Every structure is written in structure tokens, then in C-alpha cells.
Amino acid sequence: MASEDPEQLHLHRIEPDLNMRRFYALALQPTLFGGASLIRNWGRIGTNGQSMMETFDEPEEATAALGRLERTKRRRGYRDADVQARS
Template sequence: MHAILLHRIDPARNMRRFYRLEVAPDLFGRWCLVAEWGRIGRAGRLHMAAFDDLAQAREALARQRRVKVRRGYAAL
């Protein structure tokens, strides 16, 4: 699966953030939406949400991407 990498940079506010989204399988046959975020150049925080099928996981990824784009994040 491919990862989506978003960033938000605003030098006036000293803001340099990233947000990474990816759908990946787990060891139990479920699909996970893996989200990592934080300041560019530092270790980020990680969150995983499990779904029963790939379509649900992809829909969650698309929904999360729309939210982040509305908040000012842009694709690299």
C-alpha cells in the first residue's frame, strides 16, 4: 500500500508539521489505518485503527485526508 504524506508549513507561526496516512494489513487478517503525525524532523505520534475490510479502511483514510486538507495540510 502507498502512504499519503501531508505537510503544513507556516514560517510566521513557526509551524512545520507532517501527517502520514497508510492502510496496511495486520497479522489477524484485518486492515489498519495507520496515522503518524508530528513536527517535521522529530519522531511523530502513531495511531492505528482496525477495520474488518479494505473498503472501510480506505474510506476512513479518505475521510481523514479530507479533514487534514481542510485544516491547511497539503500533499508533498
């Protein structure tokens, strides 16, 4: 399932049987030099979690990295945050 805004993605993985309530957020932001940064934020829902920023020379490289991370997280059971809220 593709996200409507490819520059931001917010995923949740909630499994009460395993006491698991996690989030994973991805965002693309332009740099001052024409590149792009991929900002990741993850952790347990209700906490600030951890963050990581990866900078790319070309915006297309950052978009490709976002797509790879999204596919990986979806394979591991993460779903769109708004879909989780409705379930």
C-alpha cells in the first residue's frame, strides 16, 4: 500500500499478546545544498524514541532509501498508523 505523501510515513506495530506497541516514522527533508535527508524516528508508543538522520546528495537516493525502509518495516508487521487506530 503506497502512502499518499511520500515525504512522510508513520507506522505502528501493536501486538498486545507480546506487550508490543511500537512506532516507526520516516520523513524526507531537503538540505541547503540540493540534497535530501532521511529522518527516522522509532520506539515504543508513548515515548520520544530514538532518531537518526541520513543525508544523501540526490533527493532520489533519499526517496529510494525511504522506500526500502518502508518495505522492510511492512514485512515485519508494521501498518499505517491511521489503519491501526480504526482497528
